[in-house]
Amino acid sequence: MSRAAFKLNARKTSAAHTAAERATAYALAYNRPQGLNRTKLLRKLFPAWDAVGIVQHHDSMTGTMSAIGTYTAWGSSDRNATRLQESLCTASNPDCQTLEDYTARLQTASDNSAEVIAEVLDTKSGQTEETSTHFTVFNSLAQRRTSVVGFPLAGVLDPGVNGVGVRDARGDPVQAQLSRQNDTVYIVANVSSLSTASFDIVSPCTSDCAELPTITEGVIDLSNTHGTTVTMAESTGLPEKINGVHAQHRYAQYHAEQGGPYVLIETDSASPLPAHSLLGSVSAIGPIFQEVESTFDLGYNSSGDLISTTRVYTDPDCEQAGIVEIQHGVPEKIGDNRELIMHVATGLATDGSLWTDESGLEMHERAYDPTLPISGNYHVREHVTVLCLLRYADATISVRRVLYCRPQFAQNARPNTRDRNIRRKTRQNRCPY
Amino acid sequence: MGVASLGNGEIEYMMARNIVNGTDDQGPWPLRQLQGAFSFPTWVMMGDSDEVESNRVISALRLENPLVVLHGDSKAEGKKFRALRRGAHAKGKASPKPMNDGVHLLSFHARQLPDDNEEYVVRVQNVVAGSGVKTVDLAVRFNNIRMNTLYNTSRLDMFERFCAVGLRVELCIVPGNDVVSSRGESH
Numbered sequence: 001m002s003r004a005a006f007k008l009n010a011r012k013t014s015a016a017h018t019a020a021e022r023a024t025a026y027a028l029a030y031n032r033p034q035g036l037n038r039t040k041l042l043r044k045l046f047p048a049w050d051a052v053g054i055v056q057h058h059d060s061m062t063g064t065m066s067a068i069g070t071y072t073a074w075g076s077s078d079r080n081a082t083r084l085q086e087s088l089c090t091a092s093n094p095d096c097q098t099l100e101d102y103t104a105r106l107q108t109a110s111d112n113s114a115e116v117i118a119e120v121l122d123t124k125s126g127q128t129e130e131t132s133t134h135f136t137v138f139n140s141l142a143q144r145r146t147s148v149v150g151f152p153l154a155g156v157l158d159p160g161v162n163g164v165g166v167r168d169a170r171g172d173p174v175q176a177q178l179s180r181q182n183d184t185v186y187i188v189a190n191v192s193s194l195s196t197a198s199f200d201i202v203s204p205c206t207s208d209c210a211e212l213p214t215i216t217e218g219v220i221d222l223s224n225t226h227g228t229t230v231t232m233a234e235s236t237g238l239p240e241k242i243n244g245v246h247a248q249h250r251y252a253q254y255h256a257e258q259g260g261p262y263v264l265i266e267t268d269s270a271s272p273l274p275a276h277s278l279l280g281s282v283s284a285i286g287p288i289f290q291e292v293e294s295t296f297d298l299g300y301n302s303s304g305d306l307i308s309t310t311r312v313y314t315d316p317d318c319e320q321a322g323i324v325e326i327q328h329g330v331p332e333k334i335g336d337n338r339e340l341i342m343h344v345a346t347g348l349a350t351d352g353s354l355w356t357d358e359s360g361l362e363m364h365e366r367a368y369d370p371t372l373p374i375s376g377n378y379h380v381r382e383h384v385t386v387l388c389l390l391r392y393a394d395a396t397i398s399v400r401r402v403l404y405c406r407p408q409f410a411q412n413a414r415p416n417t418r419d420r421n422i423r424r425k426t427r428q429n430r431c432p433y
Numbered sequence: 434m435g436v437a438s439l440g441n442g443e444i445e446y447m448m449a450r451n452i453v454n455g456t457d458d459q460g461p462w463p464l465r466q467l468q469g470a471f472s473f474p475t476w477v478m479m480g481d482s483d484e485v486e487s488n489r490v491i492s493a494l495r496l497e498n499p500l501v502v503l504h505g506d507s508k509a510e511g512k513k514f515r516a517l518r519r520g521a522h523a524k525g526k527a528s529p530k531p532m533n534d535g536v537h538l539l540s541f542h543a544r545q546l547p548d549d550n551e552e553y554v555v556r557v558q559n560v561v562a563g564s565g566v567k568t569v570d571l572a573v574r575f576n577n578i579r580m581n582t583l584y585n586t587s588r589l590d591m592f593e594r595f596c597a598v599g600l601r602v603e604l605c606i607v608p609g610n611d612v613v614s615s616r617g618e619s620h
Contacts, residue, residue: 189500243479243480325476333451335451340449343445346443347442
C-alpha cells in the first residue's frame with residue numbers, strides 16, 4: 001500500500017469511527033433500545049479509537065516530513081521525532097515498526113467501527129448484506145445536511161434491464177442519476193442533525209426512474225446555478241478556469257535517482273505530461289452532477305492509465321454545490337523513479353505565501369524559501385490547503401482570492417515558527433487562518 | 434503526502450511516488466510505493482476571501498465526514514433502529530438540536546463509569562474565525578443529558594480560551610478557533 005492510499009484509508013477510518021462513536025452515544029443517551037449491549041459496543045470502539053490515534057500519531061513521524069528546513073510537530077529535530085516513534089511503538093506494540101502492522105490496525109479500526117454502527121443502527125454492513133436494496137444514511141455531524149450520496153448497484157440490481165428508481169421512507173420517488181457505468185445510483189439526501197434517512201431502490205421502474213446521464217465525447221464546461229463554473233481545456237482534459245479565475249490544472253512528474261526524506265531532493269521543476277499523453281475525454285450531464293473524465297498515459301512503463309474525473313454537483317442547495325471535485329484514479333505503479341503531482345497555476349500574485357492548517361483547524365503560513373530545494377518547500381497537510389493570494393494593487397486593497405484543495409494528509413509545524421506566525425497574523429491580519 | 438507553492442500563484446500536491454533504489458532510512462514507508470490502483474479526491478473552491486473563508490472549514494468538515502451509507506433491511510429497522518431514528522419524537526425524550534451555524538460538534542461520545550452508568554463528553558468548536566462570539570447552550574442542545582460539571586480539557590492554541598458559566602458555554606474568538614468542553618451524565 002502506498003503512503004497516499006494509507007493516509008486516505010486513515011482519514012476514512014477516522015470518519016467511520018467518529019460516526020460510530022456518535023451513533024452509539026446518541027442511542028445510549030436518548031433511546032437505549034432493548035438488546036443494545038453498551039459494554040460490548042464501548043469495548044469495540046476503544047481499540048478502534050486506539051488504532052486511529054496510533055495512526056494519526058504516526059502522521060507526525062519522521063519518514064513523512066519534508067527533508068530540509070521542516071521538522072515534525074513533536075520535536076525540534078528528526079532525531080526527537082524518531083525517539084517518539086520508537087517509544088510509541090514500544091509502548092503500544094513492540095512489532096509496530098512495520099507497515100503491515102499499521103495497516104492491520106487500520107483494518108481493525110475500520111471493521112470495529114462498521115460493526116458498532118451497524119449494531120446501533122441495526123443495519124447490515126455492506127460486506128454482509130450487499131444484495132440489500134434498502135439503504136440507511138447516517139449524518140454524524142450536528143447540522144442538518146443536504147448532500148449527494150451514492151448507492152452501489154453491483155450485485156444488487158441491473159438498471160440496464162428494467163430500470164431502477166429510488167424511493168424515500170414514505171415511498172415517494174427521489175430524483176436520481178445513474179453513473180455512466182450503471183453501477184451506482186446517486187441522490188441528494190437531506191438528513192437531520194445526528195440522524196438517519198432511509199431509501200429503497202426499486203426495480204423494475206416505470207416512472208420517476210433514475211436517469212442515465214447524457215454522454216458526449218470530448219470535454220464540456222461544467223456549471224450549476226449555485227454559481228460554480230469550470231472551463232475545461234480540450235487539450236489537457238482538465239480545468240482551465242474556475243469561477244472565471246485562471247486555474248490551470250496539469251499533471252506533472254518529477255524524475256530523479258536520489259532519495260531523500262519524504263520527497264526527493266529536487267532542483268528541477270516537475271515536467272508536465274506531454275500533450276500526447278491525453279488519450280481522450282468523455283463528458284456526462286445528469287440531474288445530480290456533470291463530469292468530465294480524462295484518461296492519461298503516464299509512460300515510463302507505468303502499470304496502467306491515470307484517470308481524472310472533474311465533477312460539479314447540480315443542486316444549488318447541496319453542500320457540494322460550491323466546490324469542484326476532482327477524482328484522481330492512480331494506477332498500481334507509476335514509472336520507475338517518478339513522483340506524480342498535480343500542478344495548479346492561477347497567475348495571481350501570492351507573495352510566495354502558502355497556508356496549510358494544523359489539527360486545530362488554524363492556518364499557518366509556509367513562506368517559500370528559495371535557499372531550499374523543492375523537497376524543503378513541501379509541507380504536510382491536515383485538512384485544507386490554502387493558497388493565499390494577496391493584494392493586487394497596494395496594501396489598502398483587501399481583495400483577495402483564495403484557493404483551497406482538500407487533501408487527506410497529516411499535520412506538521414516547523415519548530416519556532418508557530419509563535420511567529422501567530423503574532424504576524426495578529427498584527428497584520430493579512431491572510432485567512 | 435505534501436503540498437508546495439514554488440511560484441507566484443502556483444500550488445502543487447503529491448499524488449504517488451515510485452523510487453526504485455532510494456531510501457530515506459526513516460519510518461516504515463518504502464519510497465517505492467506500489468499499491469492496488471486507488472482513487473482519491475481533491476476539492477477546489479475559488480472565490481473572494483470572505484466567501485471562501487466563511488465556508489472553508491465548514492466544507493472541509495463535511496467532506497471529511499460524508500454521510501454514512503449502510504445497507505439495511507426493513508425488518509431490522511422495525512426494532513432498535515427505528516427507535517433511534519424516531520428519537521426526536523420519542524415520548525419525553527427530545528433528540529439533540531442542531532448546532533448553531535459555524536459551530537462544530539467536535540466530540541460526542543459515551544464513557545462507561547465504574548458504577549455501571551455512563552457519562553457523555555461533548556466538545557464544540559467555533560470553526561468560522563472572525564465570526565464573533567457565539568453562545569451555545571448545551572443544556573438545550575443536548576436536552577436529555579443532565580449537565581453535571583463543566584471543565585476544560587485542552588488548549589490547542591495560545592489564542593483559544595474557555596468560557597464556561599453554569600450550563601451556558603460561550604465561545605470566545607480572539608481570533609483563533611475556540612474549544613469548550615463539558616461533561617454530563619445521563620438520567
